[in-house]
Amino acid sequence: MPWSTRQLADLAGTTVKAVRYYHDAGLLDEPERAANGYKRYGVEHLLRVLQIRRLVELGMPLERVATMERADRHPVAAIRELDDEIAATIERLEGVRSELALILRHRSPIDLPEGFAAAGERVSEADRSLLMVMSRVLDADALAELRSVMDRRDPSDDEFDALADDASDAEIEALATRMAERVAADAREMTALGDLGAHLSGRRDLAIGAVGEAIAHAYRPAQLRVLIRIGELTG
Amino acid sequence: MPWSTRQLADLAGTTVKAVRYYHDAGLLDEPERAANGYKRYGVEHLLRVLQIRRLVELGMPLERVATMERADRHPVAAIRELDDEIAATIERLEGVRSELALILRHRSPIDLPEGFAAAGERVSEADRSLLMVMSRVLDADALAELRSVMDRRDPSDDEFDALADDASDAEIEALATRMAERVAADAREMTALGDLGAHLSGRRDLAIGAVGEAIAHAYRPAQLRVLIRIGELTG
C-alpha cells in the first residue's frame, strides 16, 4: 500500500518538510493523490528521496543534484569536484584550528590580528588596536618585520606604556632619547618598516590616514609627544 | 577626517553591506552623520569591525560575537567551544572524503548506500535499489552481514540477473534449487539476516512493508517466482 508523506519521510530518514521542499525544488515528482487529497507515495519516490539524501550527505548542493543526469550512475567529474571542495574546506578549517591553538597556547587576546598570537600577553591594549589596523594596511613584507619587532621587548617600552599624562618636557625628552636609538637601529634593519610608504596595501591615501588616526586614538597625549620627538630625533 | 561606509569597509576588508548588516544586528554602533545624512565613521568603528571580522573568520557566529563580553579579551571557554565545533566538522568531512575515495576507487555508483561502495560494479541495478531501502530499514548487525554477503558472488547470481521474463517452470525450479542451497548455508551463518524480523530499525510495520515493496519493484515476475520458490525450499 502507498505511503503518506510522514511515512515516506520516516523511511528515508528525513523530515516531512524536506520531502515537500524536494517537490517545490523540482527534484521529486509529485505522487498521485487519494480522494481526500492526501499524497500516496510508492517505492520509486522512496528510492529517489534516498538518492537525494545520499548526495546531500556527501555534501552536494541540491541544485547540482537536480542537474545531475539520472542516467549517469558514476559521475566521476562531479565526485572529484565535490572532493576538491571538501578538501579546500578542511584545509581552511585546519588553518583556523592552528590559529585557535596558538591563541590558547600564548594566552593572547582575540583582538590581535592573524599571525600575531605569539606576541601574546606582552602587547598593551593600545598596541593591539594599532596592530589590528596595521595588519589591514601593510603589505606582507612589512607585516613580517612587524612581527619580529613585536618579539623584541625593551624596558623603555614599559616606561612608555606607563608614561604619566602630565609628564614634564624633560621626562619626555629623556624617554624619547632612550627609545630613539633602538628605533633607529630597528629602522636600519627593517627596510620595509623603514619605508612604510612603499609597503602599504589597498588604497594608499586611506591607508596612511588610517594609521595616523589609529596612532592618535591608541596613545595618550604625553605618549604622542614622545613619538613625535622620536620622529624628530631619528629624522 | 571621518570615513564613509565604503571607506570603512575597504579599510576593514569587507563590504558596505556587511557593515550595514552589523548595524542592523546591533553589533556596531551607528556613527554620527554629516549634514547630508552620510555616515561618518571613526577609528573606534574600524576597530570594532576588525574585531567582528576576526571572530567571524575564526568561525564564530555573529550571535555569539554579540553576546561576548567586550571586556573579556581572552574568552578561553568560547575559543575551546569553537575549536570543538570545528574539530567535529572536520571529522565529518574527513568521513565524507573517505567515502568519496571508496566510490572512486571501486568505481561504484553513487546510489549505493554508505559502506557498500566496495561491492562496486558487481551490483545490479535491482540490487542497488534494494540495498538502498535495506540500509534504511535494517539494524547495524544485519547490515554488516549484508555487506559480507554482497562480497560473495556466485555464477547462479548471473543466471538470476539474466533470467528471461518467459522462463519456463522447469527453468525456474532448476535455478531456485541451485540457489536455495547457498541461501540456506548463508542463513545458518548469518544469524541476523536469518532472523530479519528481530533486526529491523525504525518502525517495524513500515520497515517490513517497505522491504516487500522494494523487492516487488526491483525484480521482474520471473525472478520473483524464483525468490518465492527459494523461500519454500529453504522453509
Next chain:
DNA sequence: TTGCTCCTCACGTCACGTGAGGTGGC
C-alpha cells in the same frame, strides 16, 4: 467529541548580496 494526521500558505533562519529608486558632490 478528542486527538492525531494531512493539506497549503506564509514567514523565519543566517550573513549578507542584489537590485530599485532617489539624492548629493564635483
Next chain:
DNA sequence: TTGCTCCTCACGTCACGTGAGGTGGC
C-alpha cells in the same frame, strides 16, 4: 550635465523549520 557615491527599503539566497489555519479519519 555626467558619472560616481551615498542613502534606505525590499527582496533573494539555501535547505529547510516553524507556526497558522483549515480539513479528514477513527
